Amino acid sequence: MKASFAFLRNLSRRKPIESGGKSELERCLTTTNLTVLGVGGMVGAGLYVLTGVVAKTTTGPSIIISFLIAGFVSLLSAICYAEFGCRIPKTGSAYIYTYVSVGEVWAFLIGWNLVLEYVVSAASVARAWSGYFDHLIDDKIRNFTIEYVLRGEVWDKPFIADYPDIFGAVVLYIVVLVVACGASVSATATAVMLVVNCLVVAFVFVVGMMYADIDNWKVDGFAPYGFSGVIAGAATLFYAYVGFDIIAIAGEEALDQSKSIPRATYLTVAIATVMYLAVSVALTLMVPYTDISENSAFASAFAGHGIKWAQYVVGIGALCAMFTTLLGSLFCLPRSVYAMASDGILFASFARVNERTKVPVLACIVFGTVSAVLTIVFDIEALVEFLSIGVLMAYAIVSAAVIKVRYSPIGLALYALDTDSKDEQGSEFLGSKPKLEENGNSGEIKEPVPGSLKERHYHRFWFLARYPPGQVVCICLMISVASQFVTILVASAAWEQLQEGTWWTVIIVIIGGCLAVVTFLPIPMHHQIDIKTGFKVPLCPWIPALSVLLNIILMLQLSFVTWIRFAIWVAVGLLIYGVYGYHHSVQGQLNQAEVGVTYRVLQPDESSEAFTGGLYGTIERQQPDRGESYEDIDDELNNVDDRHYAVGDTSKED
Numbered sequence: 001m002k003a004s005f006a007f008l009r010n011l012s013r014r015k016p017i018e019s020g021g022k023s024e025l026e027r028c029l030t031t032t033n034l035t036v037l038g039v040g041g042m043v044g045a046g047l048y049v050l051t052g053v054v055a056k057t058t059t060g061p062s063i064i065i066s067f068l069i070a071g072f073v074s075l076l077s078a079i080c081y082a083e084f085g086c087r088i089p090k091t092g093s094a095y096i097y098t099y100v101s102v103g104e105v106w107a108f109l110i111g112w113n114l115v116l117e118y119v120v121s122a123a124s125v126a127r128a129w130s131g132y133f134d135h136l137i138d139d140k141i142r143n144f145t146i147e148y149v150l151r152g153e154v155w156d157k158p159f160i161a162d163y164p165d166i167f168g169a170v171v172l173y174i175v176v177l178v179v180a181c182g183a184s185v186s187a188t189a190t191a192v193m194l195v196v197n198c199l200v201v202a203f204v205f206v207v208g209m210m211y212a213d214i215d216n217w218k219v220d221g222f223a224p225y226g227f228s229g230v231i232a233g234a235a236t237l238f239y240a241y242v243g244f245d246i247i248a249i250a251g252e253e254a255l256d257q258s259k260s261i262p263r264a265t266y267l268t269v270a271i272a273t274v275m276y277l278a279v280s281v282a283l284t285l286m287v288p289y290t291d292i293s294e295n296s297a298f299a300s301a302f303a304g305h306g307i308k309w310a311q312y313v314v315g316i317g318a319l320c321a322m323f324t325t326l327l328g329s330l331f332c333l334p335r336s337v338y339a340m341a342s343d344g345i346l347f348a349s350f351a352r353v354n355e356r357t358k359v360p361v362l363a364c365i366v367f368g369t370v371s372a373v374l375t376i377v378f379d380i381e382a383l384v385e386f387l388s389i390g391v392l393m394a395y396a397i398v399s400a401a402v403i404k405v406r407y408s409p410i411g412l413a414l415y416a417l418d419t420d421s422k423d424e425q426g427s428e429f430l431g432s433k434p435k436l437e438e439n440g441n442s443g444e445i446k447e448p449v450p451g452s453l454k455e456r457h458y459h460r461f462w463f464l465a466r467y468p469p470g471q472v473v474c475i476c477l478m479i480s481v482a483s484q485f486v487t488i489l490v491a492s493a494a495w496e497q498l499q500e501g502t503w504w505t506v507i508i509v510i511i512g513g514c515l516a517v518v519t520f521l522p523i524p525m526h527h528q529i530d531i532k533t534g535f536k537v538p539l540c541p542w543i544p545a546l547s548v549l550l551n552i553i554l555m556l557q558l559s560f561v562t563w564i565r566f567a568i569w570v571a572v573g574l575l576i577y578g579v580y581g582y583h584h585s586v587q588g589q590l591n592q593a594e595v596g597v598t599y600r601v602l603q604p605d606e607s608s609e610a611f612t613g614g615l616y617g618t619i620e621r622q623q624p625d626r627g628e629s630y631e632d633i634d635d636e637l638n639n640v641d642d643r644h645y646a647v648g649d650t651s652k653e654d
Contacts, residue, residue: 012103015096015343015587025091025335026183026358029253031260031267033187037250038268040190041243041328043197043275044125048318050240051279052297059233061216061284062223064277066233071273073234074241076547077395078265079537080402085248085261086535092339093248093332094394101401104345104588108581110397111340112573113390113566114245118333119367122172123374125326127161129319130168130375136315141167161379169372172326176368179330182357183253186331193320193327200317201275203310204298208282211305219288235554240276242391243325244268249332262535330371334363344589345581389566392555396481399547403477406528406540407451408470448527457525464522473523480520480545484552487512492556520545 029037055063084097092099095114099107134141145163146154154162178189223230247264254260283292286301293300299311334350338360341351350363448454451470458465464472490508491498498505523541537543582588 010582010588010591011105013585013587013591014101014103015099015107025253025353027253027255028184029187029250029260030255031263033184033191034247034250034254034260034264035267035271036191036194037187037328037331038244038247038264039271040194040324041246041331042241042268042272042325043194044243044321044325046237046240047197047201047275047279047321048298048314050237051276051283052292053294054233054236055280055284055289055297056292056294058225058236059229060220060222060224060289062225062230063233063237063280063284065223065230066237067240067273067276067280069230069234070237070241071269071276073238073547073550074244075266075269076543077399077551078244078269079262080395080399080544080547081245081248082262082265082535083402083537084398085251085265086258088251090339091249091252091335093245093251093336094398095336095339097248097398097401099343101405102397104585105577106397108340108345108577109570109573110394111336111345112576113569114336114394115333115340115367116569117390117394118329118336119371120374122175122326122329122333122368122371123378125322125329126168126172126175126371126375127165127378129171129322129326130165132315132318132322134167136312159379160377164376166376168375172330172372172375173368175323175326175330176364178327179334180354180357180359180361180364182359183250183331186327190324190327193324196320197317197324198275200313200320201278203313204317205278205282207302207307207310208279208286212282212285214285216285216288219290224289235557237276238554239388241269241272243328245394246328246332249335258535330364330368333367333371334360337363337367342586344584344586345577347580348584389555389558389562392551396548396551396555399544399551400477400481402537402544403523403541404470404474407473407523407526409450450527450529452527454525454527461522461525464525469526473526476519476522480516480523481548481552483512483516483519484549485556487516488553488556 051063054066055061059066081093081097084101088096088100090096092111093114095107095111098110130141142163145166146152149166150163155164156162179186225232244265247261247268251257251261279298283297283301287304291304296311298314302308302310302314337346337350338353340346341348341360341363350360350366352360352362354361449469451468451473453461453465453472487509490505490512494502494505498509520541528540
């Protein structure tokens with residue numbers, strides 16, 4: 001029984017974060033660099049492909065409103081990432097945020113799904129780039145491959161492409177080489193391509209407005225598919241905003257994380273929204289939404305006005321946009337693998353960083369090869385189905401983690417009250433002691449403990465105050481999210497029965513909805529951490545909670561087959577974690593090293609420092625009597641022999 005409890009406890013072990021530690025990655029990225037990477041990773045082929053499809057089939061001219069809604073939803077998740085990115089300046093994005101705030105097994109699942117996202121995203125974009133380029137040269141690559149490689153016979157298998165896209169794999173390897181050369185090279189290449197893309201967007205907008213006709217917005221009205229079409233369009237266009245997590249991934253390589261990450265996040269979403277709105281306005285004013293071509297929206301629109309050569313300008317912009325998206329996926333991929341391997345839950349060889357380029361090159365090559373194989377073999381539609389669910393789950397968990405950390409004492413280790421604090425050697429550390437005010441010989445903590453019940457609620461909800469700080473919030477958050485998931489699942493799966501008033505669907509939706517609301521309401525009744533420095537999500541817990549809800553809604557819009565494939569991928573990941581990661585976890589080894597270590601309080605005359613009394617005394621670590629040595633892990637424990645803990649007032653002991 002004890003072994004079972006120990007196993008479950010180890011699954012939820014959290015990683016402490018220390019600031020000021022030496023990073024193996026090169027810190028060279030400015031706010032501009034991060035913004036360029038973010039916009040490049042976000043504004044891809046969707047700008048030229050998705051806009052026309054959604055405008056014609058789902059929204060009409062009201063695609064403008066749909067883009068604004070999708071941008072707002074994306075911003076909710078983005079600012080949650082930004083808050084963690086400022087406090088946890090480590091590569092790994094949602095993986096490291098979950099590891100610090102929730103626990104190891106959840107962090108592994110998030111990291112594993114992010115690896116899937118980047119591998120599949122790179123493969124699908126590489127195949128799309130190859131197909132778009134081939135279309136501009138009249139499908140010469142496709143025809144050559146089928147005629148000379150397949151000898152006239154195409155592949156006719158489910159989920160398999162018609163022909164092997166060797167050219168797409170070559171393009172992918174070229175981008176892998178760019179990524180392996182270092183973060184600064186990747187940022188420069190992205191900047192060049194992004195400038196070209198922005199010029200093309202400006203061309204589309206300016207030339208398109210020259211042929212604009214406001215009457216095109218009056219065909220069947222501005223929103224011909226109604227409000228439901230606007231919302232459905234926003235749900236589809238949300239995926240056009242996926243990619244801002246590259247900023248969080250590159251956080252460890254930023255020169256000033258606390259300022260650059262939130263600024264770059266806001267700028268990325270804003271610039272992407274402006275670009276999306278510009279092309280949407282131009283397209284829907286140039287031609288009626290009913291005449292938009294789904295396959296080549298902009299090229300056909302310009303051709304309809306006698307500007308056939310514009311298809312090549314649009315083609316160049318699309319290729320540059322897809323290149324930056326491909327580079328963004330392959331930029332994030334090795335860094336996500338590196339973060340997991342550095343913690344010991346993936347194979348350690350992937351944590352090796354090239355001394356010259358400061359990039360985990362082996363991870364680039366191995367996972368780049370996996371992505372290249374997918375590019376050659378699989379069809380784009382089969383690849384794209386894998387993308388969404390892992391991203392949405394990561395967004396939801398990070399948003400929920402913001403609430404958990406804000407209303408928990410563990411957040412004191414992340415949200416420093418004084419970020420400029422120094423330890424006795426002068427190095428920075430993340431997290432500081434609560435503010436203390438001396439009252440005579442005893443120290444009193446005037447600030448409330450995060451996660452404790454607010455005083456004004458004691459008389460009505462006194463029973464909540466009996467639990468440890470943060471526990472009520474954590475339990476309420478889990479129940480509320482689970483209730484939301486079940487309620488939305490039933491409402492989505494049995495929508496027709498719900499409209500008809502079938503009793504069991506109505507009861508489940510009402511009970512689930514009420515339970516989700518009732519269990520959430522106690523959360524703001526508790527104290528949260530008073531963040532005095534750095535960026536923070538406004539209106540917490542309401543904005544993170546809204547982000548969780550919207551991501552759950554989008555997740556449950558995915559097909560059942562996608563969930564089955566996702567379950568298989570998760571099962572494979574859990575197998576790897578159980579066989580390797582659980583036993584090689586660096587945090588697990590550090591925790592085991594602490595077993596059997598005892599501590600004793602040093603008296604004032606024993607301390608090597610000037611002892612001033614007060615709430616914090618000095619504690620010395622003692623070796624256990626059985627004579628075991630911990631010399632092998634001294635480096636991982638940072639050679640800390642003296643620790644500061646709250647031990648009560650010691651000023652009277654003399």
